[in-house]
Amino acid sequence: MFSINNNLSSIFANNQLQKNSFASKSSLQKLSSGFKINTAKDNPAGLIISEYLRSQLGGIETAIRNSQESYNTLSIAEGGMSEMSSMLTRMKGLAISSMNTGINSKDMINANQSELNGMLSTFDRIASTNNYAGKNLLNGAQQINFTARDNGNILDSGLTRIDSIGDISGNIGIQFSGNVTEQAEKAHIESSVIAGGALSSDTSFSIQGNGGEVSFDFAAGTSVVDMANAINNASDKTGVTAYSIQGDTQLRIVSEAYGADESIRIEQQTGATFATAGDTISDNGQNATLNVGGQSLETDGLTAQVSNAVFTGSLTFSEGTVANTTIAQAGYEQDNLVDANSARSAELGDIKGGMQLQLSESSGVQGRDTFGINSAMPSAIGMVNVGGEMFSLQDLSGGGKASLANNPEVALKFIDQAISDIATERARIGAYQANTLQTNINSLQVAAENVTATESNIRDTDFATEMSNFVRTQLLEKVGIMNVQSSNLNAQNVLKLLGAG
Secondary structure, three states: OOOOOOOOOHHHHHHHHHHHHHHHHHHHHHHHEOOOOOOOHHHHHHHHHHHHHHHHHHHHHHHHHHHHHHHHHHHHHHHHHHHHHHHHHHHHHHHHHHHOOOOOOOOOOOOOOOHHHHHHHHHHHHHOOOOEOOEOOOOOOOOOEEEHHHHHHHEEOOOOOOEEEOOOOEEEEEEEOOHHHEEEEEEEEOOOOOOOHHHOOEEEEEEEEEEEEEEEEEOOOOOOHHHHHHHHHHHHHHHHEEEEOOOOOOOEEEEEOOOOEEEEEEEEEEEEOOOOOOEEEEEEEEEEEEEEEOOEEEOOEEEEEEOOOOEEEEEOOOOOOOOOOOOOOOOOOOOEEOOOOOOEEEEEEEEEEEEEOOOOOOOOHHHEEOOOOOOOOOOOOOOEEEEOEOOOHHHHOOOOOOOOOOHHHHHHHHHHHHHHHHHHHHHHHHHHHHHHHHHHHHHHHHHHHHHHHHHHHHEEHHHHHHHHHHHHHHHHHHHHHHHHHHHHHHHHHHHHHHHHH
């Protein structure tokens, strides 16, 4: 059909040309930008998924940086403590040297004290100035603080600490049932009653405690009090203490500390003070069992290490007294033992402080952690109870009760405890770096890799496929132009029919 008003073949050819031209431009845009999705119309559903993945990837990359910065910050703190450990080792050498009074003069001991004073000053300076971006790390500014509500006085709040906080809201409850099978006990063994308070015949036995084994020989007529004194003179070798009870007619041998790791073993060689000659008797201490934050927990003596989803830390419990028991049996120095048969409770509240670490791209408690760095100031480490009074490393300074001139033996105890405190804190920081931060970084890096791969599959251009589409649409576009030109010749054919051609 030939017509002038409507050139249908030209319209059709032009429509196809426009479609191919649009497809060619779209393909060229994808090749130029490298993205399959340049505007929402390219793939609305894919755009939604891609934008979500981009947001997630940005959060993951930030969480990786946070974890790396946290790792580096803790490395600064651990580096400061490493130098402290070296100084404490030198301090221990000075204390041991000062104990050699048979050789060292007073001037030599004073020289040791002068050197120790200088190291204490350096120790204090490191603890006071060690920082990251202006945040002090070792002076206690980053430790987790709390308030102990403890009407039963079962906690030693000065030695109790919270190292890190996880999923926590409200207070941490601590309950002791008052069941004597769940109380802490020292290892203890009692002798038979010695009539008149003195031996009627010779006796010999060996006592083995956690510190070692010592043999004792007592002649007939030796009093119970003298026997106890002799055993106590060897306490540093055995790790046990002897008490004269029941009107000085009976001995009670007691371990130095509470807990299942404490043991006493007595082998009766002659006589029958503790057992029939040739027999051996023994006893072990007992750990306490408590409920902490809804979790049943067994102590290690009077301390308990807690590690769960709520928090990690160390709880130290009070030994109590005969008049006011806590979680431990008392009265080892008197005739009758007193069981901790009353229920006790305490709670840790107002928990705050520490380093708030955002370790995930998500919000909420699952995405963050609170890690505390305990104070390494001389006043906060090396804490030892001596004669009912608590001392710390700072008491080693010249003129102090534990100075090298006044009491090098006690000074050595403080230094050994400080070495343990710093080593424990360094190990805790290292464990957190290795088991939390580094594993978190590794996990996030894998997640970033997979999210990137998924987002790339949705949004990035497949150049092989897109180049093939581009060549095809270019060819179709050229063919379309030729078809439009050909269809426009129809009008000239009409003129020829009318004789106007």
